[in-house]
Amino acid sequence: MEYKELICNQHNLFGTISVPGDKSISHRAIMFGAVSRGETIVRNFLFGADCLSTISCFRKLGVRIEQEQNEIKIYGEGWNGLKEPSSILDVGNSGTTTRLMLGILAGRPFHSVVIGDDSIAKRPMNRVVLPLRKMGATINGREKGNYTPIAIQGGSPLKSITYELPVASAQVKSCLLLAGLQADGETTIIEPTATRDHTERMIQHFGGELSVQNNRITVKGNQQLTGTTIDVPGDISSAAYFMVAAAIMENSEVILKNVGLNPTRTGIIDVLIKMGADITIEKDTNTSFEPVGTVTVRNSTLKGIEISGDLIPRLIDELPIIALLATQADGKTIIKNAEELKVKETNRIDAVAKELSRLGANILPTDDGMIITGKTPLHGETVSSHGDHRIGMMLGIASLICKDKVTLEGYEAIEVSYPNFFEDLQSLIK
Ligand SMILES: O=C(O)C1=C[C@@H](OP(=O)(O)O)[C@@H](O)[C@H](O)C1
Numbered sequence: 123m124e125y126k127e128l129i130c131n132q133h134n135l136f137g138t139i140s141v142p143g144d145k146s147i148s149h150r151a152i153m154f155g156a157v158s159r160g161e162t163i164v165r166n167f168l169f170g171a172d173c174l175s176t177i178s179c180f181r182k183l184g185v186r187i188e189q190e191q192n193e194i195k196i197y198g199e200g201w202n203g204l205k206e207p208s209s210i211l212d213v214g215n216s217g218t219t220t221r222l223m224l225g226i227l228a229g230r231p232f233h234s235v236v237i238g239d240d241s242i243a244k245r246p247m248n249r250v251v252l253p254l255r256k257m258g259a260t261i262n263g264r265e266k267g268n269y270t271p272i273a274i275q276g277g278s279p280l281k282s283i284t285y286e287l288p289v290a291s292a293q294v295k296s297c298l299l300l301a302g303l304q305a306d307g308e309t310t311i312i313e314p315t316a317t318r319d320h321t322e323r324m325i326q327h328f329g330g331e332l333s334v335q336n337n338r339i340t341v342k343g344n345q346q347l348t349g350t351t352i353d354v355p356g357d358i359s360s361a362a363y364f365m366v367a368a369a370i371m372e373n374s375e376v377i378l379k380n381v382g383l384n385p386t387r388t389g390i391i392d393v394l395i396k397m398g399a400d401i402t403i404e405k406d407t408n409t410s411f412e413p414v415g416t417v418t419v420r421n422s423t424l425k426g427i428e429i430s431g432d433l434i435p436r437l438i439d440e441l442p443i444i445a446l447l448a449t450q451a452d453g454k455t456i457i458k459n460a461e462e463l464k465v466k467e468t469n470r471i472d473a474v475a476k477e478l479s480r481l482g483a484n485i486l487p488t489d490d491g492m493i494i495t496g497k498t499p500l501h502g503e504t505v506s507s508h509g510d511h512r513i514g515m516m517l518g519i520a521s522l523i524c525k526d527k528v529t530l531e532g533y534e535a536i537e538v539s540y541p542n543f544f545e546d547l548q549s550l551i552k
C-alpha cells in the first residue's frame with residue numbers, strides 16, 4: 123500500500139486539459155477489434171491498468187495486438203481467430219473485462235479460466251453467468267459460479283434469448299449482446315432503465331446489425347464484424363473530477379476538451395446544472411460514432427438536490443465525486459436508488475461516507491445511497507482509497523479544499539483509470 127501526501131488548502135484551479143480516453147470505450151474497442159476480421163486502429167486508447175488487463179487477456183486468446191506510438195492496432199481474424207488460452211485470463215481489477223469477456227467466451231469452442239484481484243473476487247457474476255447458461259454455455263466457479271475464479275467452456279451452439287435485465291447494468295447488457303452476436307437467431311435484451319450504449323454503437327460501427335426500440339435491444343446471431351478505426355473520446359467519468367473541483371473552488375475556471383458527451387453518460391452535467399453550477403457545453407461538429415465536446419466549469423454557489431431513478435445509471439461512477447460536490451452545496455443532497463454502488467470495486471456507499479466523514483463532512487450512508495448536508499468546511503486527515511480508483515481521485519479533489527494536510531493511503535489504485543491524474547491536477551494549480 124502506497125501513501126501520498128495530497129495537495130491541500132488551494133483556492134483556484136485554472137486552465138485547459140484533455141482527460142485520457144474513455145475506459146468503457148477502450149475496453150470495447152479491444153474486444154470488438156479482437157473478434158472482427160481485419161485491422162482495427164484505436165486512437166486515444168486509455169493506457170490504464172483495467173484496459174491493459176483487457177489487452178493482456180485477448181493476447182492470451184491468440185489475438186495480435188500491437189502498440190504503435192499512441193495507437194493500438196488489433197489484427198482481428200474473426201470470432202474463430204480466438205484460441206484456447208494456455209494460461210489463466212487475469213482481469214486484474216476490471217469488472218468490465220470480466221463480464222464482457224465472458225459473453226465472448228461463451229460462444230467459443232474451448233475452455234478458459236478467468237481470475238482477478240481480491241476486489242473482483244467479491245463482485246457478483248451470477249448476473250451474467252445465469253443468462254449465459256440459459257444460452258447454453260457451461261460455466262463453473264466459486265459459489266456456484268457467482269464469483270471468480272470462473273471456468274467457462276463454450277462450444278455447443280449458443281441459443282438466442284429474450285432477457286429482461288434484473289439490474290440496470292451496461293456490463294450485463296453488453297455481455298449478452300456479445301454472446302447474442304454468436305448465437306442462432308435473434309437475442310433481445312430488455313433494460314429496466316437506459317444504461318450506457320457504447321456496445322450498441324460499436325456493433326454498428328464494426329458493420330454489425332442491431333435494432334433498438336424503446337428499451338429493447340435486438341441483435342441477429344452469427345454476425346461477422348469488420349475491423350475499423352476508433353477515436354476514443356475523453357472519459358467524462360475522469361473529467362468529472364475537474365468539473366467538480368472547478369465548481370467548488372473559489373475563482374476557478376477549467377476547460378475540458380474532447381470530453382465524451384454520450385447522453386447515457388452525461389448525468390454529471392445534469393446534476394451540476396441542477397445544483398446551480400456555472401457550466402457551458404460546446405459540442406464538436408465533426409464527431410464520429412460517439413459525441414464529444416468542450417466542457418467549461420467555473421465556481422458558483424451550489425444547492426443540494428435529489429439524485430435518483432433513471433438518472434442513476436447515467437452517473438453511476440460519478441457518485442463518489444458527486445458526494446464531495448454535495449458537501450459544498452447548501453442544504454441536503456439525497457442520493458437514492460444507487461444500491462449498485464455496494465458491488466463496485468469496493469462498497470462505495472460505505473467508503474465514501476467513511477472517508478468524507480473523516481474530513482469533516484456531514485454524510486449519512488443509507489441502504490441505497492446517502493444523504494449529505496452542506497455546506498461544510500473540510501479538514502486534513504489520513505484517508506484511504508479502499509483500493510478503489512474513484513474513491514482515491516475523489517479524495518485527491520477533496521484535499522484541495524481541506525485546510526490542512528491530507529495523506530492518502532492506497533493512492534496507487536488510481537492507475538486503474540487515470541495513471542496521470544495527479545500530474546494533470548497539478549497542471550491546473552496556479
Ligand atoms: O459497461 C461498462 O463499461 C461499465 C458499466 C457500469 O457498470 P455496471 O454495468 O455494473 O453498472 C460502470 O459502473 C462501469 O464502470 C463500466
Ligand SMILES: C=C(OP(=O)(O)O)C(=O)O
Pocket residue numbers: 145172215216217218219439466467512539
Ligand atoms: C465500476 C467501475 O469499473 P469496473 O466495473 O469495470 O471494474 C468503475 O470504473 O468505476
